[in-house]
Amino acid sequence: MTDDVQISGEPxxxxxxxxxxxxxxxxxxxxxxxxxxxxxxxxxxARRLFAIEGVxxxxxxxxxxxxxxxGPTSWPEVGKQIGVAIREHVAAGDFAVDxxxxxxxxxxxxxxxxxxxxxxxxxxxxxxxHGGVVRLLDVQENMIYVEMGGGCQGCGMAxxxxxxxxxxxxxxxxxxVGEIMDTTDHASGNNPYYAPSKK
Amino acid sequence: MPRLLxxxxxxxxxxxxxxxxxxxxxxxxTVASEEDSSVAHLNPAGFLTxxxxxxxxxxxxxxxxxxxxxxxxxxxxxxxxxxxxxxxxRELGLPHNNPEAVAAAGDKRRSREQLVAxxxxxxxxVWRAFDDPDRDLPPAFxxxxxxxxxxxxxxxxxxxxxxxxxxxxxxxxxxSIVDGEPECSVADGFLVESFVSGPEVALEGLLRDGQLxxxxxxxxxxxxxxxxxEETIYLTPSRLPSECQSLLxxxxxxxxxxxxLTEGAVHxxxxxxxxxxxxxxxxxxxxxxxxxxxxxxxxxxRLEDILLHHALGDRAPLPxxxxxxAGVMMLPVENGGTLLxxxxxxxxxxxxxxxxxxxxxxxxxxxxxxxxxxxYPGFVFARxxxxxxxxxxxxxxxxxxxxxxxDS
Numbered sequence: 001m002t003d004d005v006q007i008s009g010e011p012x013x014x015x016x017x018x019x020x021x022x023x024x025x026x027x028x029x030x031x032x033x034x035x036x037x038x039x040x041x042x043x044x045x046a047r048r049l050f051a052i053e054g055v056x057x058x059x060x061x062x063x064x065x066x067x068x069x070x071g072p073t074s075w076p077e078v079g080k081q082i083g084v085a086i087r088e089h090v091a092a093g094d095f096a097v098d099x100x101x102x103x104x105x106x107x108x109x110x111x112x113x114x115x116x117x118x119x120x121x122x123x124x125x126x127x128x129x130h131g132g133v134v135r136l137l138d139v140q141e142n143m144i145y146v147e148m149g150g151g152c153q154g155c156g157m158a159x160x161x162x163x164x165x166x167x168x169x170x171x172x173x174x175x176x177v178g179e180i181m182d183t184t185d186h187a188s189g190n191n192p193y194y195a196p197s198k199k
Numbered sequence: 200m201p202r203l204l205x206x207x208x209x210x211x212x213x214x215x216x217x218x219x220x221x222x223x224x225x226x227x228x229t230v231a232s233e234e235d236s237s238v239a240h241l242n243p244a245g246f247l248t249x250x251x252x253x254x255x256x257x258x259x260x261x262x263x264x265x266x267x268x269x270x271x272x273x274x275x276x277x278x279x280x281x282x283x284x285x286x287x288x289r290e291l292g293l294p295h296n297n298p299e300a301v302a303a304a305g306d307k308r309r310s311r312e313q314l315v316a317x318x319x320x321x322x323x324x325v326w327r328a329f330d331d332p333d334r335d336l337p338p339a340f341x342x343x344x345x346x347x348x349x350x351x352x353x354x355x356x357x358x359x360x361x362x363x364x365x366x367x368x369x370x371x372x373x374x375s376i377v378d379g380e381p382e383c384s385v386a387d388g389f390l391v392e393s394f395v396s397g398p399e400v401a402l403e404g405l406l407r408d409g410q411l412x413x414x415x416x417x418x419x420x421x422x423x424x425x426x427x428x429e430e431t432i433y434l435t436p437s438r439l440p441s442e443c444q445s446l447l448x449x450x451x452x453x454x455x456x457x458x459x460l461t462e463g464a465v466h467x468x469x470x471x472x473x474x475x476x477x478x479x480x481x482x483x484x485x486x487x488x489x490x491x492x493x494x495x496x497x498x499x500x501r502l503e504d505i506l507l508h509h510a511l512g513d514r515a516p517l518p519x520x521x522x523x524x525a526g527v528m529m530l531p532v533e534n535g536g537t538l539l540x541x542x543x544x545x546x547x548x549x550x551x552x553x554x555x556x557x558x559x560x561x562x563x564x565x566x567x568x569x570x571x572x573x574x575y576p577g578f579v580f581a582r583x584x585x586x587x588x589x590x591x592x593x594x595x596x597x598x599x600x601x602x603x604x605x606d607s
Contacts, residue, residue, distance in 0.1 A: 056200075056225035070225035072515050075498075126237045154561045159215045160207070160230050163222075164245040165238025190562040194209040194234075195574075 005087050009079045018075050019066045020082055026089075027096040031061040033178060042098035048085040054078055060096050105142050105176045112139045114174055119146075122169050127152060127161065130193040134166055142178035144170065154189025158182075201271035201511055202227040202244075204261070204287065206280045208251065209234050212489050212559055213276055213503075220503035224511065229268065231261075244268045252382070254283040254298060258290040265291050272510035274463075278305060278352045279382060281484050294512070296406075300459035301483050307349045307390050310458060314478055317457035320450065321478045323393040329374045329385045335367045343394035345425070346370055348377045349387045353487065355572035356380075359394055359425025366391075376571055397472040399423050399479070400437060402451045403486055403494070403502070405509060405517065409461040411452040414502065415494055415520055416444055417486075420590055429569035432593055433490055434526040434586045443471060450476040458483075464506055488529060489557055489578045495521040526589040528579040528597055535568040536604030541576060547599040552592030554580040556600075566604075576602055 006023040026045060035057050040046035046058040049067060055078070057068030065086065069078055089096070106114070116136050123134050131151030138145040146166070152158050159182075167180050186192075203226040207214055221228045230236070231247040239246035247264050249257040264270070273293055275284020282302050288295030303309040314321045323340040327333075338344050346369040348356040356376040358369040370389070377383040401417040416437040419430065437444055451467040464485035469476045485491055491502040497518025505517065541558050548556050558577035560566055566576060579600075581592040 068223075068225060072513060122241060123238065126240065130237050132237070156210050156212070156214055157207075157232070157236070159218050160232075160236065161238050163218055164228065164230055165236065165241045168242040168245060169238075187558050188562070192561055195561055195564060 005090050007083050007086055009075070009082075018069075018079065019064055020079070020086065022063045022065065022086060022090075024090070025063045026065065026086075027060045028062060031059065032097050032101065033057070033059045039175075042101045043096060044092070044094040044098075045086070045089045045096040048089055049082060052078060052081045052085060055082075106174070108139050108141070111142065111144075111174065111177070112136065115139065115144055115170055115177070118169055118173055119166075123166050130155075131191065132161075132193060134162075137183060142176055144177055144180045145183050146180065148182060148184040148186075151191060151193035152189075153184055154186045154192035154195070156192065156194040158184070158186060158192075200225065200227050202229060202268060203507065203510065204229045204231055204247070204264075204270045204273045206231045206249065206251070206273065206275040206284045206287070208232065208277050208279050211277050213491070216489070216491065216501065216503050217274075217276065217507075220501060220507050223504060224507045226272075226507070226511070229264070229270065249283060249287070251280050251283045254286045254302075257283045257287050261287040262290050272507070272512070274506060274510045276484065277487070278350075278482065278484060281305070285483075294462050294510070296462050296483055297459050300461075304458050304460060304481050304483050305350060306387075307347060307480065308388070310481060311390070311392075313457050313459075314454060314481075317453065319453045319457050319478055320475060321454075322395050325391050326388055327370075327391060328388040329370075329377075331388075335363070335370050337363050337366060338391045338393070340393045342366075343425075345390075345392045345394050346373050347390050347392065348373055348380075348383055349390065350383055351376070351380060352482075353573060354428035354430060354569065356570050357428045358570050359427075365426075372570065379571075394425070395470040395472060395477045395479070396424070397470045397477075398439075399468065399470050400439065400447060401433065401486065402447055402467040402469065404451060404455075404465045404467065405505065406455060406460055406462050406465055407509065407514060409456075411448070411455055411465070412517055413448055414496070414505065414517070416447060418586065427569040427572075429531060429572065430529055431531060432526060432528045432590065433486075433493065434524070434590055435493065435520070436524060436586065438586050439471065443476075447471075447476050450478060451481075454478045454481045463509065464502075488575060489559065489580075490527045490529070492557075492578075492580055493525040493527045493582075495525075497521075523582055524584065524586045524589045525580070525582045526586065526593055527581075528593040529575045530577045530579065530597065530600065530602070532566045532568045532572070532576060533602055534604070535566045536606045538562060538564050538566055538576065539603045539605055542601040542603055543599040547579065547596035550581075550592055550596040550599065552581045552583045552588060553596045554582050556580075556596065566602075 010019045034040040034046040037050035054069040054071035059066040133149045233251045236246045273288040275281045285296045285298040285301045360366045360369045399419045403415045415435045417433040421431045466482040468479040494502045560576040581589045583589040
């Protein structure tokens with residue numbers, strides 16, 4: 001009886017995201033993010049959600065589904081369609097994420113070596129021209145923790161370097177990577193390549 | 200997925216807020232700056248180098264980029280970029296301000312002339328050349344007056360003068376400031392304006408198809424009487440009566456119309472006088488520094504979200520500003536010098552109502568007091584039930600902070 005499936009929607013701090021909590025596990029104790037409909041090929045649940053106009057991202061974690069949307073359609077309207085999609089998914093009895101997808105995440109030590117290789121080969125020789133360096137601090141599951149130093153620490157363009165350059169380079173070579181976290185204390189940088197200089 | 204061209208000067212404070220908004224909007228992003236990125240080779244669609252200081256020269260490279268990676272929206276941030284953004288958007292056939300109107304707004308002489316021509320209240324003024332032997336003569340409208348450069352922002356180089364000796368000194372100092380600023384030229388001359396007494400306010404608005412909509416009205420509760428005009432506190436909602444706020448809106452709308460601005464963010468600064476609002480300046484950009492962080496709309500949208508959605512063509516009704524009071528203090532530079540550190544951040548952060556402290560100057564950075572000015576050492580943000588409560592929180596937090604300079 002899918003009508004019995006209880007789903008509550010909770011707007012998030014980020015206005016384009018909303019978290020839907022379901023009264024039963026969908027992907028027990030595991031998590032996977034899908035940034036496009038193409039990437040969702042191996043997730044029947046994410047495929048249903050991407051079929052809804054405006055849905056741009058789906059994070060499935062245990063009994064929660066966090067949806068990112070863009071476009072003018074309001075959350076109440078999109079939320080109803082998401083509720084229907086989740087109930088249809090539960091009724092179909094499909095797995096939320098093909099178990100084989102999880103197996104595609106490389107082991108942590110392999111991930112660490114590959115990310116370090118990208119930093120050594122693609123990133124650091126370039127940012128060194130601005131006196132900067134990007135260090136790999138840790139890898140946990142598929143989460144990457146980096147720290148920016150030298151001219152990158154406190155630089156006005158550090159975010160651009162990380163999100164538009166480093167992240168793109170890592171994700172294009174290792175699509176299984178999850179979040180990439182900048183742990184830098186940018187306020188302590190005493191030699192930023194570009195320091196904010198005007199109002 | 201639409202592609203947004205974000206034109207960001209490398210030294211702006213605002214990069215993280217804009218990148219976050221772009222991520223929330225779910226757009227493909229290209230960041231254009233005036234300097235090459237060291238990692239551009241990793242993401243050719245993600246970077247573009249444009250000569251912001253020569254706006255017309257931005258059109259060609261932007262067109263070539265657009266032919267390879269089609270752009271759906273353009274946003275320019277900060278005074279140094281808005282004219283180039285208008286040129287690029289026009290070149291790509293996207294919604295834009297007339298670059299001429301943007302250039303006029305960025306030139307205090309031209310904007311004054313256009314405001315006067317359209318009957319928009321603004322201070323009396325006279326333009327003078329620095330090499331004019333009569334440059335120091337008292338203005339016909341008498342003292343007090345204000346001497347200011349034509350293009351600098353954040354009240355840098357703006358000096359009140361109350362008599363002729365003060366005028367001589369101020370003009371020499373403004374000349375020195377202009378001479379030291381790469382974005383200015385002494386050949387541009389300077390303005391002498393009548394000093395307009397009264398509370399100063401800022402109206403934050405969005406122009407959509409030529410229609411001005413108000414996003415927020417900020418009070419500036421610290422008296423800005425001179426001799427220098429370093430800004431400190433912005434508070435919203437305004438405590439001014441609604442009739443007065445309506446007049447502020449009407450005057451701002453008239454000012455935008457006089458300048459020919461039709462699209463995008465606008466930040467209007469006005470003085471409230473007994474005979475109505477007087478326009479001090481109209482900036483075709485959003486509020487500067489990190490100050491936009493005080494604004495929340497609807498279910499938590501930020502100003503950058505509103506601006507990005509507008510650039511992407513969203514013309515849905517604007518969400519209401521969140522009702523609670525909010526404010527920001529731009530930390531005063533005090534006597535300036537080489538900054539060693541800022542003490543008391545934790546105590547300031549613990550003040551009830553304080554949302555966050557952002558120290559944006561880095562250790563070793565040279566900070567200059569006004570009128571030379573810039574950059575601010577940091578920002579304090581607070582929220583509360585009332586504007587009074589927020590103002591108290593900002594002052595209390597500021598009292599906890601100590602700027603430690605090398606020489607102090």
